[in-house]
Amino acid sequence: MVLAPRPRVHSRVANAELVAERRSALTSAARELFLRQGFHKTSIREIAAAVGWQMGTLYLYISCKEDVLHLIIRESMDGLTRSLEAVPQQASALLTLREAVATLFRSVHDERAAVKLCYRESDSLLPEHLEDLKQTELGERGILANVIRRGIDQGEFRAVDADLFAHNIVMMAHSWALKRWALRGKFSLDDYLAGQLEFIFRPLVASGQAAS
Amino acid sequence: MVLAPRPRVHSRVANAELVAERRSALTSAARELFLRQGFHKTSIREIAAAVGWQMGTLYLYISCKEDVLHLIIRESMDGLTRSLEAVPQQASALLTLREAVATLFRSVHDERAAVKLCYRESDSLLPEHLEDLKQTELGERGILANVIRRGIDQGEFRAVDADLFAHNIVMMAHSWALKRWALRGKFSLDDYLAGQLEFIFRPLVASGQAAS
Amino acid sequence: MVLAPRPRVHSRVANAELVAERRSALTSAARELFLRQGFHKTSIREIAAAVGWQMGTLYLYISCKEDVLHLIIRESMDGLTRSLEAVPQQASALLTLREAVATLFRSVHDERAAVKLCYRESDSLLPEHLEDLKQTELGERGILANVIRRGIDQGEFRAVDADLFAHNIVMMAHSWALKRWALRGKFSLDDYLAGQLEFIFRPLVASGQAAS
Amino acid sequence: MVLAPRPRVHSRVANAELVAERRSALTSAARELFLRQGFHKTSIREIAAAVGWQMGTLYLYISCKEDVLHLIIRESMDGLTRSLEAVPQQASALLTLREAVATLFRSVHDERAAVKLCYRESDSLLPEHLEDLKQTELGERGILANVIRRGIDQGEFRAVDADLFAHNIVMMAHSWALKRWALRGKFSLDDYLAGQLEFIFRPLVASGQAAS
DNA sequence: TATGAATGAGTCTTCATTCAT
DNA sequence: GATGAATGAAGACTCATTCAT
Numbered sequence: 007m008v009l010a011p012r013p014r015v016h017s018r019v020a021n022a023e024l025v026a027e028r029r030s031a032l033t034s035a036a037r038e039l040f041l042r043q044g045f046h047k048t049s050i051r052e053i054a055a056a057v058g059w060q061m062g063t064l065y066l067y068i069s070c071k072e073d074v075l076h077l078i079i080r081e082s083m084d085g086l087t088r089s090l091e092a093v094p095q096q097a098s099a100l101l102t103l104r105e106a107v108a109t110l111f112r113s114v115h116d117e118r119a120a121v122k123l124c125y126r127e128s129d130s131l132l133p134e135h136l137e138d139l140k141q142t143e144l145g146e147r148g149i150l151a152n153v154i155r156r157g158i159d160q161g162e163f164r165a166v167d168a169d170l171f172a173h174n175i176v177m178m179a180h181s182w183a184l185k186r187w188a189l190r191g192k193f194s195l196d197d198y199l200a201g202q203l204e205f206i207f208r209p210l211v212a213s214g215q216a217a218s
Numbered sequence: 219m220v221l222a223p224r225p226r227v228h229s230r231v232a233n234a235e236l237v238a239e240r241r242s243a244l245t246s247a248a249r250e251l252f253l254r255q256g257f258h259k260t261s262i263r264e265i266a267a268a269v270g271w272q273m274g275t276l277y278l279y280i281s282c283k284e285d286v287l288h289l290i291i292r293e294s295m296d297g298l299t300r301s302l303e304a305v306p307q308q309a310s311a312l313l314t315l316r317e318a319v320a321t322l323f324r325s326v327h328d329e330r331a332a333v334k335l336c337y338r339e340s341d342s343l344l345p346e347h348l349e350d351l352k353q354t355e356l357g358e359r360g361i362l363a364n365v366i367r368r369g370i371d372q373g374e375f376r377a378v379d380a381d382l383f384a385h386n387i388v389m390m391a392h393s394w395a396l397k398r399w400a401l402r403g404k405f406s407l408d409d410y411l412a413g414q415l416e417f418i419f420r421p422l423v424a425s426g427q428a429a430s
Numbered sequence: 431m432v433l434a435p436r437p438r439v440h441s442r443v444a445n446a447e448l449v450a451e452r453r454s455a456l457t458s459a460a461r462e463l464f465l466r467q468g469f470h471k472t473s474i475r476e477i478a479a480a481v482g483w484q485m486g487t488l489y490l491y492i493s494c495k496e497d498v499l500h501l502i503i504r505e506s507m508d509g510l511t512r513s514l515e516a517v518p519q520q521a522s523a524l525l526t527l528r529e530a531v532a533t534l535f536r537s538v539h540d541e542r543a544a545v546k547l548c549y550r551e552s553d554s555l556l557p558e559h560l561e562d563l564k565q566t567e568l569g570e571r572g573i574l575a576n577v578i579r580r581g582i583d584q585g586e587f588r589a590v591d592a593d594l595f596a597h598n599i600v601m602m603a604h605s606w607a608l609k610r611w612a613l614r615g616k617f618s619l620d621d622y623l624a625g626q627l628e629f630i631f632r633p634l635v636a637s638g639q640a641a642s
Numbered sequence: 643m644v645l646a647p648r649p650r651v652h653s654r655v656a657n658a659e660l661v662a663e664r665r666s667a668l669t670s671a672a673r674e675l676f677l678r679q680g681f682h683k684t685s686i687r688e689i690a691a692a693v694g695w696q697m698g699t700l701y702l703y704i705s706c707k708e709d710v711l712h713l714i715i716r717e718s719m720d721g722l723t724r725s726l727e728a729v730p731q732q733a734s735a736l737l738t739l740r741e742a743v744a745t746l747f748r749s750v751h752d753e754r755a756a757v758k759l760c761y762r763e764s765d766s767l768l769p770e771h772l773e774d775l776k777q778t779e780l781g782e783r784g785i786l787a788n789v790i791r792r793g794i795d796q797g798e799f800r801a802v803d804a805d806l807f808a809h810n811i812v813m814m815a816h817s818w819a820l821k822r823w824a825l826r827g828k829f830s831l832d833d834y835l836a837g838q839l840e841f842i843f844r845p846l847v848a849s850g851q852a853a854s
Numbered sequence: 855t856a857t858g859a860a861t862g863a864g865t866c867t868t869c870a871t872t873c874a875t
Numbered sequence: 876g877a878t879g880a881a882t883g884a885a886g887a888c889t890c891a892t893t894c895a896t
Contacts, residue, residue, distance in 0.1 A: 019859065044341045046258040050887060060861055061888080071887065125337050125396070129256050140399060147400070169404065170413045173397070174390065181389045184337070187352060188359070192381065201382045208421030231876070262870055273871085274878050283870065443880065468765045470682040474866060484882055486869080495866065549761050549820070553680050564823060571824070593828065594837045601817045602810065608761070609809070611776060612783070616805065625806045632845030655855070686891055697892085698857050707891065 013134040015077060016069045028067050031057050033078045041119045045075055045127040075127055076135040082120030083142045089113045090149050099157030100211070106153060107206060110146075110179045111199045118183035125184060147172045154210075163210045171210075178202045225346040227285045230278045240279050243269050245290045253331045257287055257339040287339055288347040294332030295354045301325045302361050311369030312423070318365060319418060322358075322391045323411045330395035337396060359384045366422075375422045383422070390414045437558040439501060440493045452491050455481050457502045465543045469499055469551040499551055500559040506544030507566045513537045514573050523581030524635070530577060531630060534570075534603045535623045542607035549608060571596045578634075587634045595634070602626045649770040651713060652705045664703050667693050669714045677755045681711055681763040711763055712771040718756030719778045725749045726785050735793030736847070742789055743842060746782075746815045747835045754819035761820060783808045790846075799846045807846070814838045 017025050035056040039048045050071050054064045068074055090113070093106045114121055128136055150172035157163035182189065182198055189198060229237045247268040251260045262283050266276045280286055302325070305318045326333055340348055362384035369375035394401065394410060401410060441449050459480040463472045474495050478488045492498055514537070517530045538545055552560055574596035581587035606613065606622055613622060653661050671692035675684045686707050690700045704710055726749070729742045750757055764772055786808035793799035818825065818834055825834060 021859085024859085049885080051885095061863090062861055062890080063859080065888070066859070069888095126341060127338075129338060144400060166416070167413050170410075171417065173393070173400065174386075174414075174417060177389050177393045177397075178386065181385070185385070185389075188356060188385065198382075201379050202386075204378070205383065205386060205421050209417050233876090236876090261868080263868095272878050273880095274873085275876085277871070278876070445880085448880085473864080485867080485884090486882055487880080489867070490880070493867095550765060551762075553762060568824060590840070591837050594834075595841065597817070597821070597824065598810075598814065598838075598841060601813050601821075605809070605813045609813075612780060612809065622806075625803050626810075628802070629807065629810060629845050633841050657855090660855090685889080687889095696857050697859090698894085699855085701892070702855070 010134070010137065013076075013132075013138055015073045018066045025067060029077055032064070032067060032074065033081055036074045037078045037119055037123070040075065040078065040123055040127065045071075045123075045130045070132075072130060072132050072135065075123070076131055076138075079120055079124055079128075079131070079139060080135075080142075082117040083124075083139065086110075086113045086117055087142060087146055087149075090146055095153075099153055099160055099162045100207070103150070103153045103157065104203065104207075106150060107175060107179075107203065108199060110150075110175070111182060111195065111202075114179040114183050115195050118186070121180055121183035125180070143176070147176050150175055157210070166210065175206060178206075222346070222349065225288075225344075225350055227289060228281045237279060241289055244276075244279060244286065245293055248286045249290045249331055249335075252287065252290065252335055252339065257335070257342050262286075282344075284342060284344050284347070287335070288343055288350075291332055291336055291340075291343070291351060292347075292354075294329040295336070295351065298322075298325045298329055299354060299358055299361075302358055307365075311365055311372055311374050312419070315362070315365045315369065316415065316419075318362060319387060319391075319415065320411060322362075322387070323394060323407065323414075326391040326395050327407050330398070333392055333395035337392075355388070359388050362387055369422070378422065387418060390418075434558070434561065437500075437556075437562055439497045442490045449491060453501055456488070456491060456498065457505055460498045461502045461543055461547070464499065464502065464547055464551065469495075469547075469554045494556075496554060496556050496559065499547070500555055500562075503544055503548055503552075503555070503563060504559075504566075506541040507548070507563065510534075510537045510541055511566060511570055511573075514570055519577075523577055523584055523586050524631070527574070527577045527581065527634075528627065528631075530574060531599060531603075531627060532623060534574070534599070535606060535619065535626075538603040538607050539619050542610070545604055545607035549604070567600070571600050574599055581634070590634065599630060602630075649712075649768075649774055651709045654702045661703060665713055668700075668703060668710065669717055672710045673714045673755055673759075676711065676714065676759055676763065681759070681766050686710075706768075708766060708768050708771070711759070712767055712774075715756055715760055715764075715767070715775060716771075716778075718753040719760070719775065722746075722749045722753055723778060723782055723785075726782055731789075735789055735796055735798050736843070739786070739789045739793065740839065740843075742786060743811060743815075743839065744835060746786070746811070747818060747831065747838075750815040750819050751831050754822070757816055757819035761816075779812070783812050786811055793846070802846065811842060814842075 015029075019025050019028075032053070036048070036053045039052060039056055050064065051061065053074060054061050057064070068077070089109050090106060093102065093109050096102045096105075124139065128139060131139065147169070151168040154163060154166070154168040154171055158165050158168065182195070193201065227241075231237050231240075244265070248260070248265045251264055251268055262276065263273065265286060266273050269276070280289070301321050302318060305314065305321050308314045308317075336351065340351060343351065359381070363380040366375060366378070366380040366383055370377050370380065394407070405413065439453075443449050443452075456477070460472070460477045463476055463480055474488065475485065477498060478485050481488070492501070513533050514530060517526065517533050520526045520529075548563065552563060555563065571593070575592040578587060578590070578592040578595055582589055582592065606619070617625065651665075655661050655664075668689070672684070672689045675688060675692055686700065687697065689710060690697050693700070704713070725745050726742060729738065729745050732738045732741075760775065764775060767775065783805070787804040790799060790802070790804040790807055794801050794804065818831070829837065
């Protein structure tokens with residue numbers, strides 16, 4: 007499959023280091039604003055003020071408001087993917103998957119602001135940025151699905167639908183960011199992880215006893 | 219627990235029947251617009267035009283733009299709750315839950331437009347309307363959790379965390395609306411339901427064999 | 431030849447009389463501003479202030495800044511065409527042409543503001559409005575050319591190129607508006623008309639003596 | 643009459659040769675842009691990019707955007723004047739005028755881009771630059787008027803108003819640049835020249851037969 | 855001489871809401 | 876109960892120009 011090249015955000019400034027530095031300041035200021043008041047209710051002026059820039063300076067580093075959202079989301083999603091890819095592939099698919107799930111949950115927890123933004127504001131993204139986001143998410147799911155497939159091949163796991171299973175795991179992680187209001191108070195992140203691991207491994211391991 | 223009274227949308231028109239009739243026309247026109255282009259990108263003018271009203275008329279039946287969103291979401295969510303409450307409580311918790319899950323998935327499928335709106339635009343709701351939405355969702359989860367608890371009490375189910383389990387089921391349903399782009403093409407609704415039932419009942423029934 | 435339908439300026443207001451009245455106030459205020467400071471240097475805010483409206487009100491009657499320019503130009507050009515069409519067709523082509531030229535010069539004098547705008551700002555017009563302007567100008571030229579052709583057919587005029595001749599007459603008229611700085615001081619409008627009539631009829635009448 | 647000294651465009655660079663060379667590159671790049679999209683719709687950034695300079699470099703050779711327009715227009719108009727002045731003064735005023743008209747038409751054809759700019763954008767010029775342009779145009783008209791006056795004095799031409807006549811000739815030339823859309827398709831430049839010569843000499847020569 | 859990041863006032867346009875009729 | 880013209884603050888984005896390096 008030929009993937010479209012990942013979309014780039016245009017900058018009027020040539021110096022790549024400077025661009026990276028400035029954009030980092032930009033995203034961390036804007037992320038907070040977007041999360042607090044949403045993309046549409048945040049004005050470009052507020053963003054500039056939050057970073058401490060003038061309006062014109064802002065537009066040296068982006069070309070439209072949507073770019074800011076894209077930068078925030080991409081930064082988080084890429085970090086999340088990298089964490090997942092960094093999980094070492096152990097001989098045991100089960101142990102690998104356990105580690106991957108824990109990593110995923112923790113990353114989503116760290117990036118919960120961005121994850122919420124993805125669900126709330128993805129329709130504000132430019133089409134190519136939305137497509138990029140979808141591909142990234144499919145990539146993450148794919149990493150999990152591959153571990154599951156390996157476990158099935160190795161006889162560790164029952165022959166479940168790996169894609170659907172991976173989808174469920176991703177949604178478990180995302181819902182920690184999306185539904186904190188419904189979970190927080192009852193669960194800490196570790197509680198939540200432990201609880202969900204039970205539901206993940208119970209249907210996966212043949213004997214019915216979850217890995218502990 | 220004392221619940222806040224459900225918020226009402228103020229109307230300048232006295233005749234309750236007329237109000238209901240007009241609002242029904244309003245929501246069905248607006249739902250489509252909101253889904254297609256989002257709440258913020260849809261102007262109140264477009265909505266009026268879509269229903270065939272003048273601007274002034276619109277404001278006889280609502281008091282602000284956010285009311286329209288609330289009306290749409292509440293209508294769908296209430297319908298969804300009613301469907302779930304209508305599922306008959308059979309002696310077997312397992313059969314009851316099966317039926318409830320199927321009902322939930324099908325309702326979410328029918329109301330997928332509104333479900334997407336809930337995730338995308340819930341921050342555009344007025345605070346009291348958002349709170350109402352959350353309570354409604356907790357109510358749905360509670361219905362499922364109660365069936366699960368009954369199953370546990372009756373010895374049909376393993377002693378899982380009923381709330382967390384119910385939460386997972388709700389997210390499975392919602393993700394059918396939220397992630398159609400990632401599932402459609404691989405699954406029909408029935409495929410999806412069948413696949414997820416496997417994952418639902420496998421960890422629930424003691425022997426490890428899913429109900430079929 | 432099939433002409434494109436004349437472009438209409440969209441208005442959000444239904445009442446046609448009101449639209450006409452408001453637009454008349456609009457154009458007379460904007461004409462002066464555009465003439466004094468040019469289209470680009472005149473802000474839409476200034477226009478609104480000059481008519482005594484709020485910004486929103488302005489956009490009830492036009493849909494973009496370019497519409498204002500178009501309204502001004504079309505109003506003048508249409509008036510000019512009507513004046514020319516109103517010149518009675520006498521038996522003598524020569525007398526008819528004399529009258530038409532005088533009418534044209536006087537109309538251009540009256541509408542000199544708009545004529546200057548046409549030359550200066552025509553590139554600011556929307557493409558369809560520019561095309562409309564060109565057609566209108568060709569129409570005016572055509573009226574003169576037809577009289578000339580009739581004179582040739584009737585043996586009153588020498589067999590000149592009627593289109594080119596009409597073009598020259600139109601440019602004589604327009605240059606009264608365009609080059610006042612180069613003519614005024616030396617010529618009054620009547621002087622200018624008398625002088626140009628000499629140059630118009632000298633090459634036209636066979637014997638060489640201009641009509642007086 | 644004492645003329646104001648011709649306005650100079652200020653440059654921060656001392657080396658006169660370098661300035662001339664750079665400005666030549668500047669005007670040829672900007673002329674095209676201005677003609678294609680107009681003065682106001684062309685940004686100083688686009689101009690810099692078209693010449694291949696940085697923003698700062700541009701401002702070493704001009705002091706404001708209007709200077710660029712002035713440089714373009716003055717360059718063309720001066721060339722046009724020089725062409726006209728280079729026409730040899732033959733004994734026959736008629737032959738001299740013929741040659742001058744042909745030269746004028748051809749120069750305007752070559753410089754039609756700049757001529758259009760003069761009419762469209764002259765109001766964007768700084769006042770002193772506009773005045774300079776007017777003086778230049780009056781100078782051109784004066785050259786023609788002088789030939790006509792000589793012809794009258796020598797008894798070759800009828801006693802017409804030389805200034806008005808010269809004005810008409812200039813407008814004939816300019817309208818080739820301004821109204822190509824209305825003439826092109828019917829006339830080549832040579833056709834147009836031949837046709838207009840007829841109208842020029844017919845009222846000028848006593849007997850009524852045009853010079854051929 | 856050349857660079858290029860920074861400035862900040864300014865641009866056109868939109869839109870939720872009101873109220874006299 | 877219905878109308879629809881009017882409001883005016885707010886929106887995103889541009890751009891000629893400068894100045895420290």
